[in-house]
Amino acid sequence: MAPPECPEETVEPALVDIGEDTEEEFAQEVAELVADEAPRVFALVEEYGERVDGRVIAWGMTFDDHAEVVSVGHGLRGTFPSAERARRAFSRRAKIRLVWTDAETAPRDDDDHAAGHEPAQQPDA
Numbered sequence: 001m002a003p004p005e006c007p008e009e010t011v012e013p014a015l016v017d018i019g020e021d022t023e024e025e026f027a028q029e030v031a032e033l034v035a036d037e038a039p040r041v042f043a044l045v046e047e048y049g050e051r052v053d054g055r056v057i058a059w060g061m062t063f064d065d066h067a068e069v070v071s072v073g074h075g076l077r078g079t080f081p082s083a084e085r086a087r088r089a090f091s092r093r094a095k096i097r098l099v100w101t102d103a104e105t106a107p108r109d110d111d112d113h114a115a116g117h118e119p120a121q122q123p124d125a
Helices: 023-037 083-090 110-114
Strands: 040-048 053-062 067-071 077-080 096-100
Touching: 040 083, 053 083, 067 083, 077 083, 083 096
Parallel strands: none
Antiparallel strands: 040 053, 040 096, 053 067, 067 077
């Protein structure tokens, strides 16, 4: 039995041409597909005091049209329009920072940029 269709949220999956490629060529195409569609990862960090200490309270992933967030240790999950909106929601009870795991891939969407939240600087390796 086929799963019920949800016409309001029909998403066309990206497809890889499986023509006459060798295993290596197909593996490369799949790797490129994954790289193109990979979500961007961020953390929501609770700040204690005035830059005294902090802890990660949630991890998130951004997609083209939303962000998914999972709290650390409490089993809370949420869907938000953007990473910045998730930060705002978690900031109702504490000072929360939005930190991208890779500053170079952090999205600069209108919501984040307009709020004045730039990607966090990454320490030199």
